[in-house]
Amino acid sequence: MPFSIEEIYETARMILFEKLDIRTTTLGINIKDCVHSNFSIFKDKVRKKLVQNGKKLIKHAKQVEVKYGIPIINKRIAITPISMVMETHSTPRKFIEMAQTIDTAAEEAEIDYIGGFGALVQKGTTKAEKNLIDTLPDILASTSRVCSFLNVGTTNTGMNIDAVNLVGKMLLETSRKTKNGIGCCRFVVFVNAPEDNPFMAGAFHGIGEPDFSLNIGISGPGVVRSVVEKNRECNLTQLSDIIKRTVFKITRAGELIGREIANQIRVPFGIVDISLASTTAPGDSVARVIEEFGIEKIGAPGSTLAIALLMDAVKKGGAMASSSVGGLSGTFIPVSEDSGMSEAVAKSSLNMEKLEAFTAVCSVGLDMVAIPGNTPAETISAIIADELAIGIINNKTTAARIIPVPGKKAGEKVNFGGLLGKMPVMSINKFSSSNFMKRGGRLPSPIISLRN
Amino acid sequence: MQKELLFITVIGKDRKGIVAGISNLLFKKNINIEDISQKIIRKHFVMVMLVDIKEANSSMEKISRDLQTLGKEMGLIVQVQHENIFNMMHRI
Structure with a gap:
């Protein structure tokens, strides 16, 4: 036997009795290539890309789960920060429509959360990003699987206090629009946010990432x-x-x-x-x-x-x-x-x-x-x-x-x-x-x- | 032909027919037993089988499910895992 029975038992025991699992497997997806001047076509391209890849993730994660006998608790998707692809479609109505499109795509692919509906505003806030922040209470109230984030500072840029002030107001409004304030559970505000974090609610597919990237969070x-x-x-x-x-x-x-x-x-x-x-x-x-x-x-x-x-x-x-x-x-x-x-x-x-x-x-x-x-x-x-x-x-x-x-x-x-x-x-x-x-x-x- | 090796870990109380029951199921699925070992660890009866599923007549998913069902019937916990996970966790 290439391993001792104690070694085999140790692995089995961790999984069976000590709740060792893969907490999340998160597929990062670049959606910059979906941008289109026609908003309906844009939404459709995003929806198709998320559903297609989300289904693949679920299928293969389940196979690997069986092969190694280790539970994979969450299968998730992180997308390019939404503000970056919505600059030319940045009205509150379009932000809500895009969030709902992503929410529906998540449901169709059986993905529980899709992260990245946020922005990087560490140095300052564009008009589109301001619109996004102002619309977040309605976005979080009208979806259930979309997660949002803001990066409001880095050690290199300092902290955008004007954006932090917007977040306080935004959270109060979100809490009033959702039962027990639960919409706020899908929003994280960061400094020095990592671009490859697999954990929700703060996951997003960073701007330095390739087309796809598969990240794992163990537990x-x-x-x-x-x-x-x-x-x-x-x-x-x-x-x-x-x-x-x-x-x-x-x-x-x-x-x-x-x-x-x-x-x-x-x-x-x-x-x-x-x-x-x-x-x-x-x-x-x-x-x-x-x-x-x-x-x-x-x-x-x-x-x-x-x-x-x-x-x-x-x-x-x-x-x-x-x-x-x-x-x-x-x-x-x-x-x-x-x-x-x-x-x-x-x-x-x-x-x-x-x-x-x-x-x-x-x-x-x-x-x-x-x-x-x-x-x-x-x-x-x-x-x-x-x-x-x-x-x-x-x-x-x-x-x-x-x-x-x-x-x-x-x-x-x-x-x-x-x-x-x-x-x-x-x-x-x-x-x-x-x-x-x-x-x-x-x-x-x-x-x-x-x-x- | 390269082998495809799995470890089957059986945990529970020692009783008659554990090896017979599992071996019989493996035989029906055309799975070869490469090695077998058992021991009492912290009051648990632990049996480990190393098997080759290269020529098996059903999928890994079905093998795993059927072994777990059989385990349940005998009051045992059965864990089926590809050998790679032990290589990663216990060997550098």
Whole structure:
């Protein structure tokens, strides 16, 4: 036998008992070649390209799933940022029509989410991009599978505060137009957004990408928690080593699956994103990994160190396993989607400020955070700007997916349903930043951007 | 002719007829057993079979489904995986 029975069993156990899976396989599709002066023809070309390739993705992903006995949870599509192809068709009505065309195409191809209905506005906003942002509440309210993003800053350009101010207002309006504000779950605001991120809601097919690119997001909080559980006595150096070895294995499995699907569809393989992605399933939680380290409840003192250690080990194991690590490769620790995170909020262990601190050492942002529905737009923009400033200054991706929940106050529970999970609405600082945010303009790029 | 190798992992309680039941199904599908091994790991009975499906008379999907159905009838968990995944995870 070329492998020991223990090795075979280890792989089987990870999948069967520890919820190892491929969280997402995301096909990036360039739609710049669909642009046409006749808007009906344009829409039709987009629809055909998405349906045709979406069906191929589903078919081959299912075959690979059977071949390796590893579940592939989500099959998704990311497209060229929509604002780039809609400059000559940038009326609100046409944006809504295009979003609905993409929504229908997703349904026809049985793709749950298509990402990329957004824009890169880090240095400034064009008229078309402004129209897109103003129309987003109606776009998100009239579709169910279209995901949107904005990149409002980079370390090289600084941060477009005028765009951040638009986002606060836009989120409030979206929340009022959708039940429990659920439309906001399909919108992410970034700085330093990666062009090959496979995870929704922020995935898009970047402008430096080829015609197609197949990206993979692996998962494995359950697997990591299990090895930590078996090694209660070891010190932090040893703990890091154990996590590295485990992540090495799951990253290798992820890359194999990604390359095989890409080969079958005959498109280039892009990257494997090694983020530990939580789900609402018990045990499949990043918070529980941190708690297994010896922290009573995530948010307690020591949590920032613990999460820094975890992600550093994940990155080192992943980088050793594959030369194609990319995307976000941090952790989003989505509050509502991770049962341990949500419980820590309910027990007052985790607050907004601690969550923000996590993002300075590893994770990529304030993700799936419900806030009171009566929060002023300027305050929402200021929360986002704080989070994004961490990314700008530290030369890393940070992001926010914040959901103002209409009619709910801090502490009240909200259930977004299914994989989006549930959580208590988080309490936020009551003092105003309105006069500061109203200044607008652009945060200058930091000194570390001057590298040439 | 190059072989197409799969690992069949059977996990559960030891009982009579496990090897017989699975071998019989493989025989009907014209699948050759290359190697077989079993052990108790953390109180689980684990049996691993290495099989070649190059000349099999049904698809990988059907082989996998039928083995899992048979496993269920015998109260066992059956996992069927192409050998590549073990090469990637356990060998550098």
